[in-house]
C-alpha cells in the first residue's frame with residue numbers, strides 16, 4: 001500500500017522515475033549481493049517490484065515494534081496484577097489447601113457434588129466403576145464415595161439396569177460459590193496425573209475466601225465432613241480377591257448398604273459380647289494397652305456352624321456397626337497358595353475386618369480321612385436324613401461352646417487360654433461336602449503358610465480377623481489357639497425363637513428411623529430398646545401371632561435361617577399363606593435333602609471304588 005502510494009503520488013515527481021525507484025536508491029548495486037537476483041526474479045513473478053522490499057520491511061518493522069510494545073506493556077500489567085494478588089492473598093484472604101490423598105478432599109468433593117456446585121459447568125468429569133484402575137474409581141472406593149445420583153437414604157445401589165451408574169464430578173478449574181453468605185473460590189488443580197500407577201491422580205483443592213479469619217473455611221470443611229459421615233456411614237465396602245496385571249489382588253471394592261446388626265438373628269448375649277469386644281478393641285486407648293504389654297495388637301473371632309446360619313451376615317453387620325471395610329477371602333479357592341495369601345494380607349489396611357471363609361480348607365491339614373469318615377458315618381443312617389444326623393451336635397450347643405467373655409482391655413492372656421482348652425475335636429455335626437476333601441489335597445496353601453499370615457512377623461496389626469467354618473472339628477488346634485481366636489461363636493439351625501424372628505423380620509422390616517438409631521440406642525440392652533412390635537398395634541399383634549404359629553410348625557434344629565428365609569420370601573406379601581404352606585414345604589424339603597444326601601453318598605462310594 002505504501003509502495004503504491006509512493007508510485008502514484010503526483011506530489012513526489014522524483015519518486016516515479018526508472019521503474020518506480022526512489023531517488024538515491026540504486027538497486028542495480030544490490031544485484032551483487034548473493035541471492036538478490038533470485039529474490040528479484042521471484043518478486044517479479046509475483047508481479048511485485050523490487051522496491052516493494054522496502055515497503056514490506058517497513059511494515060514488518062512497524063508491526064513487530066507495535067507487538068513488542070504491547071507485550072511489554074501486558075507483562076507489566078500481568079506482573080502488577082500478580083503483585084496485587086500476592087498482596088491480597090497474603091493479607092486479605094484465607095485459604096485452605098487439601099490434597100487428594102486426604103479424606104477431606106473426597107468429603108469436600110462429595111459436598112460440592114451434592115450441592116450441584118460446578119455441575120452446571122460445561123467442563124465436568126464423567127466416571128463409572130467400569131474401569132477399576134481409574135484414579136476416580138480408586139478414590140471413590142478408597143473413601144467410599146458414591147454417585148451423586150444416589151438417593152438420600154443411602155440404600156440405592158451403585159448400579160442400575162444398565163450397569164454401573166455414571167458419576168458427575170466437578171472438573172479441575174476454578175469455581176465460585178457462596179457459603180453462609182460469603183464468596184468462596186474453589187480451585188481444583190491436577191498436580192500429577194499418573195493414570196496407570198496405583199497412586200492415581202494427585203490433585204489439590206484450594207479453597208479461598210475473603211477475610212483474614214480461617215473460621216469460615218473451617219466451618220465449611222467441618223460441614224463437608226459431617227455430610228460425608230451422614231451419607232457414608234451406612235455403607236460397608238466389601239473387597240474380594242480379583243486380579244491386577246494377572247496376579248491375585250484385592251479388587252476395587254463394592255460399597256453396599258451396611259447391614260443393621262439387629263437384623264442378624266442369633267443369641268443376643270453372643271451378639272452383645274462380640275459388639276462390645278470389637279468396640280473395646282478399636283478404642284483409641286487399646287492400642288497403647290497392647291503395646292505397653294508387648295501383646296500383638298490383633299483380635300480374632302471364629303464363627304462356626306452349618307451353612308446359612310448367619311456367619312457371613314454377622315461379619316457384614318459387624319463391619320457396618322464398626323464402620324470398617326470388609327475384606328473377604330475364601331481359602332477353598334483352588335488358586336489360593338501361601339504366596340498369594342501372604343501378599344493379600346500384607347496389602348490390607350491397618351483397620352479393617354478380614355473374613356477368612358472356609359478355614360478348614362487350609363490344604364495341609366491331613367484330616368481328609370476324618371472328613372470321609374464323617375460322611376461314611378452318615379451312610380449308616382437308614383433313611384439318609386441329613387438333618388437328623390445333625391441334631392445331636394446342635395443340641396450340644398450350650399455345653400461345648402467356648403465363647404470367651406473377656407474384653408481386650410482386660411487380660412487377653414487369660415482369654416486365650418480358655419479358648420485353647422476347649423478346642424477339642426468333637427465329631428463333625430453334619431456331613432462335609434465331598435469336594436472339601438479334594439480341596440484339601442489339591443490346595444497349594446499350607447497350614448504353616450496360613451498360620452504365618454495370621455500372626456507371623458509380616459502380619460498386619462490392628463485388623464480384626466474373622467474365620468468361618470462349617471466344620472470346627474476339622475480345624476487344627478494350632479489354628480484356634482489363644483491369640484489367633486479370642487472369641488468363638490457357634491451358629492445353629494433354627495430353634496423356635498429363631499424361626500419366629502425370621503418370620504417377623506421379613507414381614508415387619510425396621511423402618512429407616514430405627515435404622516439410623518444413635519450409638520447410645522444401639523448400645524442399650526436389647527430389651528430396653530423401643531421396637532416396632534412393642535407398640536400396641538393390631539397389625540403387629542397379628543404378625544406376632546402368625547410368627548408364633550409359623551414357628552410351631554417348623555421342626556426345631558432342622559432348617560437354617562437361610563432356608564426359612566428363602567421359603568418365607570416366596571410369600572412376601574402373604575404372611576397367612578406362608579403359615580398355611582409351611583408344613584407342606586417342610587415335607588418337600590426333607591425329601592429333596594434326603595435325595596441329595598443319597599446322591600452324594602453314591603458318588604462317594606463310586607469315588608472310593610475308583
Ligand SMILES: Nc1ncnc2c1ncn2[C@@H]1O[C@H](COP(=O)(O)OP(=O)(O)OP(=O)(O)O)[C@@H](O)[C@H]1O
Nearest residue numbers: 263264265266306307308309310311312313561562
Ligand atoms: N442368623 C441369621 N440372621 C439373619 N439372617 C440370616 C441368618 N442366617 C442366615 N441368614 C440369611 O441367610 C442368608 C445366608 O446367610 P449367611 O451367608 O450369613 O450364612 P453363613 O452361615 O455365612 O453360610 P455359609 O456357611 O454357607 O457361608 C443371608 O441372606 C442371610 O440374610
